Amino acid sequence: MTATPHYTQFIDGSWVDTDRTFDIIDPANGELVATAARGSVENLDQAVAAAQAAHARGEWRSKTPDERADILSAMVADMSERMDELVALHVKENGVTIRQAMAFHVGYSISHLQYFADLARTYEFERSGPQLSYPTLASGIVRREPIGVVGGIVPWNFPLLLAVWKLGPALAAGNTIVLKPDEKTPLTLLELAKSAERAGLPKGVLNIVTGAGEEVGARLAAHPDVRKIAFTGSTAVGREISKLAAENIKKVTLELGGKGPNIVLADADIASAVDGALFACFLYAGQACESGTRLLLPESLHDEFVDRLVQRAATIKVGDPSEFDTDIGPVISAEQHARILDYIEIGQKEGATLAFGGEPPTGAQFEQGNWVRPTIFTDVTPDMRIAREEIFGPVLSVLKYRTVDDAVAIANDSEYGLSAGVWSEDLEAALDVAARIESGTVWINDWHMVNALYPFGGYKQSGNGRELGPHALDEYTEEKFVHVDLSRSLDRKVYDLVLPAAQAAVDR
Structure with a gap:
C-alpha cells in the first residue's frame, strides 16, 4: 500500500x-x-x-x-x-x-x-x-x-x-x-x-x-x-x-467578494451571450469571486434567452474532474456544499423560479464527494438574498430589466464591485454602459479574461x-x-529664515 x-x-x-x-x-x-x-x-x-x-x-x-x-x-x-x-x-x-x-x-x-x-x-x-x-x-x-x-x-x-x-x-x-x-x-x-x-x-x-x-x-x-x-x-x-x-x-x-452583474443589451448576439453567461457563472462551479452570478436580461429578450440558457446548461457535463470531457467538478467541501443547497432553498422560499438544476446529480459516482448541478433561477428580484449575497457556487440568478438605466441601477445596487459584463453588438453602447458600472473590471462580450498586463481589484466592499x-x-x-541641493553656496540658501544674516557672513 x-x-x-x-x-x-x-x-x-x-x-x-x-x-x-x-x-x-x-x-x-x-x-x-x-x-x-x-x-x-x-x-x-x-x-x-x-x-x-x-x-x-x-x-x-x-x-x-x-x-x-x-x-x-x-x-x-x-x-x-x-x-x-x-x-x-x-x-x-x-x-x-x-x-x-x-x-x-x-x-x-x-x-x-x-x-x-x-x-x-x-x-x-x-x-x-x-x-x-x-x-x-x-x-x-x-x-x-x-x-x-x-x-x-x-x-x-x-x-x-x-x-x-x-x-x-x-x-x-x-x-x-x-x-x-x-x-x-x-x-x-x-x-x-x-x-x-x-x-x-x-x-x-x-x-x-x-x-x-x-x-x-x-x-x-x-x-x-x-x-x-x-x-x-x-x-x-x-x-x-x-x-x-x-x-x-x-x-x-x-x-x-463579488456579485458580478452580467448585462445583456437588446442587440446582443444571443448565442454568444448565452454561452458567455454560462461560462461567467459556472467556471469552477461558480467558486470564483469575480463570477457573473447576476444575469440581467431586457424584457424583449428574456423568454427566448432563458429557453436557450436552459437548453445549453443541460449540455454541461458534471463529473470526475480528472477526465478531460468533464465541464464542472465538485465544490470544495461538505460545508460549502451545504451552504449552496441552503441558498437554493432560500431562493425558492423567496419566490424565485427554479428553471434548471437545484439538486445534486444522481448516479453511483456522485454518492461520495460534494456535488451540485448548475442551477438557474428566474423571476429573481434585486431584493432577494440570492441576488444580493455571495453564494460561491454554481447558482445563476436571472433578473429582468426594462431600460438600460434600470439595468445599470440594478447592477450598481450592491455592496460589491469586483466584476461586471456587458453584451452588445454596438461597442459604443457597451462602452457607455461599462463607464457607468461601479466595478473594478468590466468585460465586454466576454468574461473571466483576467490578464497580467491589466490591473485587477474591486470597488466598494x-x-x-x-x-x-x-x-x-x-x-x-x-x-x-531624495532632495539634492545644487546651490552650493550658503548665501543662496534660505537659512536666514531661522539664522541671522550676520551669522552667515561670519561663517563665510
Whole structure:
C-alpha cells in the first residue's frame, strides 16, 4: 500500500514539521489526498523572524532587479517542467477540472510569475524629478524601495495563482514574504516552494506556514514586524484583516467578494451571450469571486434567452474532474456544499423560479464527494438574498430589466464591485454602459479574461488596491523622495529664515 504523502511547512529555507496535521481531502470522492503540517502561531512568529532577518541581511533586496528576475524565471522554468504533476495535484486538492487547471489555475500561475519577473527588469525603481529653482536650486530623485516583510493570505479556490499574485510582485520588488495558504489547499503552494529552493532563492525570503486562518492568519495580519498584508477571501474576513492591520498601520491589499452583474443589451448576439453567461457563472462551479452570478436580461429578450440558457446548461457535463470531457467538478467541501443547497432553498422560499438544476446529480459516482448541478433561477428580484449575497457556487440568478438605466441601477445596487459584463453588438453602447458600472473590471462580450498586463481589484466592499498590471509593484514598495541641493553656496540658501544674516557672513 502506498503511503499517504505528507507535506511540511517551509520556514527559513528548511522544511518544518509539527505534531498536528491537516487532512487534505479530494472534493470529488472524500478520499485522503495527503496530510499537511498544522502550523502554529509560534511557527508563524518563526517565519516572520526569518523573513525580517533575511531582509535585514539584504542579500535579496540588494540584488539588482535583473538578478531577482533571473531567480524568478528559474522558478518558472522548474514549475513548467513539473506542470503535469502540479495540474494533477491541483485537481486532487480543490476539485478543479483538469482542463481548467491546465489553462488557469496552473497555467496562469506560471505565466503570471514570469510576468512579474519581466516586470522586475523594466519597473522604474528610480527616476529623476524636475529641477527646482525655488526657494533654492535643487534636483530630486524618486525611489521605490521594498517595504520589508510582506504577509500574504491565500484562499482555497485559486491557491497557487493567488499566491503568485502576492509573492511575484513582493519578491520582484525586493521584499521578503510569509504566506499562509488555506488549510484545505496548501499542496501546490508548497510545491512552488520546492521550485524556489531549486532556483536558489535565499533562505528566509519565502516562508510558508500551513496553519488555521483564525489563529495563524490573524497573527500574520496583526504581527508588528509585517509591514504589508495582501489578502484574498471573503469580505467578512477582509474586514477583520483590516482591523488587525490597522493596529500598526500596515499597507493592505484586499481582494474580496463579488456579485458580478452580467448585462445583456437588446442587440446582443444571443448565442454568444448565452454561452458567455454560462461560462461567467459556472467556471469552477461558480467558486470564483469575480463570477457573473447576476444575469440581467431586457424584457424583449428574456423568454427566448432563458429557453436557450436552459437548453445549453443541460449540455454541461458534471463529473470526475480528472477526465478531460468533464465541464464542472465538485465544490470544495461538505460545508460549502451545504451552504449552496441552503441558498437554493432560500431562493425558492423567496419566490424565485427554479428553471434548471437545484439538486445534486444522481448516479453511483456522485454518492461520495460534494456535488451540485448548475442551477438557474428566474423571476429573481434585486431584493432577494440570492441576488444580493455571495453564494460561491454554481447558482445563476436571472433578473429582468426594462431600460438600460434600470439595468445599470440594478447592477450598481450592491455592496460589491469586483466584476461586471456587458453584451452588445454596438461597442459604443457597451462602452457607455461599462463607464457607468461601479466595478473594478468590466468585460465586454466576454468574461473571466483576467490578464497580467491589466490591473485587477474591486470597488466598494470588494476590496482595496490592485493586483497585476504594470503598477503591481507599487503596492509592494515605499516611495522615497531624495532632495539634492545644487546651490552650493550658503548665501543662496534660505537659512536666514531661522539664522541671522550676520551669522552667515561670519561663517563665510
